[in-house]
Amino acid sequence: QVQVAESGGGLVQAGGSLRLSCAASGRTFSSYTMGWFRQAPGKEREFVATIGWSGGRDAYAGSVKGRFIISRDNAKNTVYLQMNSLKSEDTAVYYCAASTTWMSANPSNYDYWGQGTQVTVSS
Numbered sequence: 748q749v750q751v752a753e754s755g756g757g758l759v760q761a762g763g764s765l766r767l768s769c770a771a772s773g774r775t776f777s778s779y780t781m782g783w784f785r786q787a788p789g790k791e792r793e794f795v796a797t798i799g800w801s802g803g804r805d806a807y808a809g810s811v812k813g814r815f816i817i818s819r820d821n822a823k824n825t826v827y828l829q830m831n832s833l834k835s836e837d838t839a840v841y842y843c844a845a846s847t848t849w850m851s852a853n854p855s856n857y858d859y860w861g862q863g864t865q866v867t868v869s870s
Contacts, residue, residue, distance in 0.1 A: 749773040749859050753843045756864030759833055767828040767864060769843030777801070777821040780846045783828045784854055785839035785866075792842070794852040796828060806850055811837075835870040 755767040769781070782797040796817040798805045805817050814833075819826040826843060841864050844857035851857070 749776060749779060749845050751843045751845055751859055751861040753841060753861045753864040756841060756866045758867045758869060761833060761835055761868055761870045763833050763868075764829070764831045765833065765866060767830065767841055767843075767866070769826045769828075769861060771824045771826070771845065773824070776824040776845075778847075779859075780848065780850050781817075781819055781826040782844045782846060782851070782854075782857055783817060783826075784842045784844060784857075785837075786842070786863075787836075787839040790839075792854050794854070795841070797846075797850045797852065798826065799850055804850060806852070808852070830866070833866075833868045835868050838866060838868050840865050 750772040753769050783795040786792040796807045798817045802819045816829040843861045845859040846857040848856040
């Protein structure tokens with residue numbers, strides 16, 4: 748079992764950058780695929796990015812590809828989401844999640860979720 752907690756959200760101007768962090772508990776962190784999802788008001792939760800166990804593989808939603816970078820540090824039990832060139836449509840609550848399924852974009856395949864961190868991009 749693993750617990751995750753996000754941090755690093757905030758208010759940023761369009762075109763700016765933010766880095767989200769997700770700290771996980773548990774000795775088996777490196778055996779989980781990690782993912783980032785987001786949910787805007789009135790919309791369903793959507794996939795943002797996922798990263799494999801060792802960090803050697805990653806995948807992104809088309810809307811963020813080329814702007815966001817997911818990474819992980821298994822020694823620190825932490826996964827990151829570097830968000831660059833932010834747009835107003837990136838405004839959402841961002842969630843970190845852990846999964847035993849390999850690099851899924853489906854939120855139903857993720858077993859453990861954080862409480863989320865708010866990202867607001869002003870235009």
